Amino acid sequence: MTTKGIENVNPQRFVKKTKREVTTQEEDESVKDPIDEREIFDLLRDISDPEHPMSLEELNVVQITNIEVDDHQNSVKVFYTPTIPHCSMATLIGLSIKVCLLRSLPPRFKVEVNISPGSHASEEAVNKQLADKERVSAALENSNLLEVVNQCIVKSLE
Amino acid sequence: MARLDEVCKLPGHQGIVWNVGWNHEGTILISCGEDKTVRLWARNINSENNLWVCHSILSDGHQRTIRSVSFSPCNKLIASASFDGTCCIWEKKTSTEGNQYECTATLEGHENEVKCVAWSASGSFLATCSRDKSVWIWEVGEDGDFECAAVLSAHTQDVKKVVWHPHQDILASASYDNTVKLFCEEDDDWVCFGTLKSHDSTVWSLAFDSSGKNLATCSDDRTIKIWKEYLPGNQFGIATSDNTPTWKCVCTLSAVHPRAVYDISWCHQTGLIATASGDDAIRIFRIDPESDPHAPTLEQLVTVPRAHEQDVNSVAWNPVITGLLASCSDDMHLKVWQYKG
Numbered sequence: 001m002t003t004k005g006i007e008n009v010n011p012q013r014f015v016k017k018t019k020r021e022v023t024t025q026e027e028d029e030s031v032k033d034p035i036d037e038r039e040i041f042d043l044l045r046d047i048s049d050p051e052h053p054m055s056l057e058e059l060n061v062v063q064i065t066n067i068e069v070d071d072h073q074n075s076v077k078v079f080y081t082p083t084i085p086h087c088s089m090a091t092l093i094g095l096s097i098k099v100c101l102l103r104s105l106p107p108r109f110k111v112e113v114n115i116s117p118g119s120h121a122s123e124e125a126v127n128k129q130l131a132d133k134e135r136v137s138a139a140l141e142n143s144n145l146l147e148v149v150n151q152c153i154v155k156s157l158e
Numbered sequence: 159m160a161r162l163d164e165v166c167k168l169p170g171h172q173g174i175v176w177n178v179g180w181n182h183e184g185t186i187l188i189s190c191g192e193d194k195t196v197r198l199w200a201r202n203i204n205s206e207n208n209l210w211v212c213h214s215i216l217s218d219g220h221q222r223t224i225r226s227v228s229f230s231p232c233n234k235l236i237a238s239a240s241f242d243g244t245c246c247i248w249e250k251k252t253s254t255e256g257n258q259y260e261c262t263a264t265l266e267g268h269e270n271e272v273k274c275v276a277w278s279a280s281g282s283f284l285a286t287c288s289r290d291k292s293v294w295i296w297e298v299g300e301d302g303d304f305e306c307a308a309v310l311s312a313h314t315q316d317v318k319k320v321v322w323h324p325h326q327d328i329l330a331s332a333s334y335d336n337t338v339k340l341f342c343e344e345d346d347d348w349v350c351f352g353t354l355k356s357h358d359s360t361v362w363s364l365a366f367d368s369s370g371k372n373l374a375t376c377s378d379d380r381t382i383k384i385w386k387e388y389l390p391g392n393q394f395g396i397a398t399s400d401n402t403p404t405w406k407c408v409c410t411l412s413a414v415h416p417r418a419v420y421d422i423s424w425c426h427q428t429g430l431i432a433t434a435s436g437d438d439a440i441r442i443f444r445i446d447p448e449s450d451p452h453a454p455t456l457e458q459l460v461t462v463p464r465a466h467e468q469d470v471n472s473v474a475w476n477p478v479i480t481g482l483l484a485s486c487s488d489d490m491h492l493k494v495w496q497y498k499g
């Protein structure tokens with residue numbers, strides 16, 4: 001690696017989606033709006049990459065087609081795609097996605113965050129770590145790590 | 159029809175409640191969690207509806223989440239294990255103001271988060287385990303000293319839980335490496351004499367039955383398993399080596415828990431097995447008495463689908479009051495339940 005610290009020096013930048021249009025039905029407070037894939041995508045799209053001044057949407061790390069939501073079953077599954085298969089930031093990105101959703105969604109939701117199958121060398125190990133609620137809780141008590149995670153998600157929570 | 163009735167719901171903790179347990183007389187309920195406190199709860203004798211109330215809060219012992227808590231067999235000491243890497247020993251002091259617990263010792267040595275602490279039935283040993291992959295055995299001295307008797311590095315990943323055999327100085331540990339290991343003392347040395355492999359993911363917890371000849375385990379792989387001890391020279395043709403017993407998986411229950419199973423408690427009075435799961439449910443099972451003891455089947459007696467509002471982290475049967483079960487959850491509450499068969 002020639003450039004110190006940064007692995008993927010020149011990542012491809014993808015086109016951003018337009019803002020979600022709010023329908024009249026959604027503005028009607030008497031109608032229950034189930035949480036859907038687009039809503040999850042909107043929560044995650046502005047998370048910053050830890051290495052680049054770009055969002056996870058611009059890097060195609062999160063895509064609406066890789067989000068599965070079942071509002072009735074309280075289930076949210078996000079598959080994210082690291083930009084390169086050896087990205088050492090994969091766990092941190094996954095943790096940021098998880099923390100962002102845990103803070104934004106009602107607690108009834110079960111949030112699963114996984115790497116898109118085949119997109120990372122340590123896919124299984126990273127998935128197992130992100131699924132371990134005890135490790136996630138302990139990690140978030142580490143003030144240095146929490147600071148880094150907060151930096152990544154600050155824009156998405158604005 | 160068997161039922162599990164909610165006796166009471168106990169608020170108080172400010173955050174995830176990670177672990178519940180009882181003292182050995184079954185009179186005190188104990189809990190700990192993310193708010194860095196240990197809480198003691200007792201039945202309110204002035205109340206007609208069997209409510210449990212918090213009567214002591216142990217704080218100022220730990221800097222981070224308290225993951226696990228355990229009463230000594232003499233009921234005078236409490237041990238707590240924390241993500242801050244230490245284990246605290248709390249001693250009951252009786253004064254004019256009533257009973258108070260004071261932190262009298264801090265056990266240091268683990269490199270990072272301590273996940274579990276457990277007293278041996280004899281009261282002679284304390285075991286701790288950590289994300290640093292090790293299991294420590296502490297010898298309990300008569301003068302209240304704790305001396306490290308062994309550091310066991312048999313697991314290849316974090317160790318989630320340690321549980322002692324109900325009658326012997328045998329320790330079982332469950333790990334993120336998907337295995338369970340068994341340890342005993344041999345010529346003044348602690349050794350691993352068995353590795354139980356069958357789960358496909360993290361083993362979160364385990365529990366012996368009253369005889370200590372059967373072990374139940376639960377896992378992130380959404381199954382629970384029953385393991386049986388076969389002694390050297392057994393008549394069932396199960397091979398053993400080095401004159402040590404073999405532990406064989408005799409039952410796997412899958413397709414019942416839709417999410418990870420975080421805890422399992424085997425009642426030593428009734429033989430009932432309770433599970434705590436990431437699907438917010440509590441389930442009660444028993445081994446079908448008609449089934450072959452070498453290939454038992456688990457009968458599901460009760461499911462409480464929304465036992466808590468979030469993940470259930472721990473369940474514990476009361477050791478004295480038949481059918482009384484405690485549970486705790488991410489939803490910051492404890493609950494007490496009564497089983498009716």
